Amino acid sequence: MKARVHVMLKNGVLDPQGEAVRHALGAMGFDGVEGVRQGKVIELDLAEGATEAQVTEMCERLLANTVIENYTVEMSA
Amino acid sequence: MKARVHVMLKNGVLDPQGEAVRHALGAMGFDGVEGVRQGKVIELDLAEGATEAQVTEMCERLLANTVIENYTVEMSA
Numbered sequence: 001m002k003a004r005v006h007v008m009l010k011n012g013v014l015d016p017q018g019e020a021v022r023h024a025l026g027a028m029g030f031d032g033v034e035g036v037r038q039g040k041v042i043e044l045d046l047a048e049g050a051t052e053a054q055v056t057e058m059c060e061r062l063l064a065n066t067v068i069e070n071y072t073v074e075m076s077a
Numbered sequence: 078m079k080a081r082v083h084v085m086l087k088n089g090v091l092d093p094q095g096e097a098v099r100h101a102l103g104a105m106g107f108d109g110v111e112g113v114r115q116g117k118v119i120e121l122d123l124a125e126g127a128t129e130a131q132v133t134e135m136c137e138r139l140l141a142n143t144v145i146e147n148y149t150v151e152m153s154a
Contacts, residue, residue: 006118
């Protein structure tokens, strides 16, 4: 079974990576890019029987810095 | 309008970040984590009228290194 975790900086937290991408896209002639936020996606291959609660615990303890980051968990078969 | 781009290393390309996460989860007592791949997610705020083709061009030219990375684009209103 698989889990996909998205980790994004919270709104209001400065995102220099995203800002660099926005600036670079503008410099390359892509108009109309109003904002860019960059985050992480982590795909986990899990043994059968793993639960969303376990993945949430992984996020709380390791995958996300919950002071400045939000995360979402999606499970799939 | 918004676009979300996922950039993941291609299968077969070594992913040391993912491997480090897998190892750390095992050391923390999370059993049954069989594999971890880590990638990037980029959320773009775009002006009205932006097309998926434009975002694909951004991926090809800047957001992804297509030698070693795959990307997917999702558009939403």
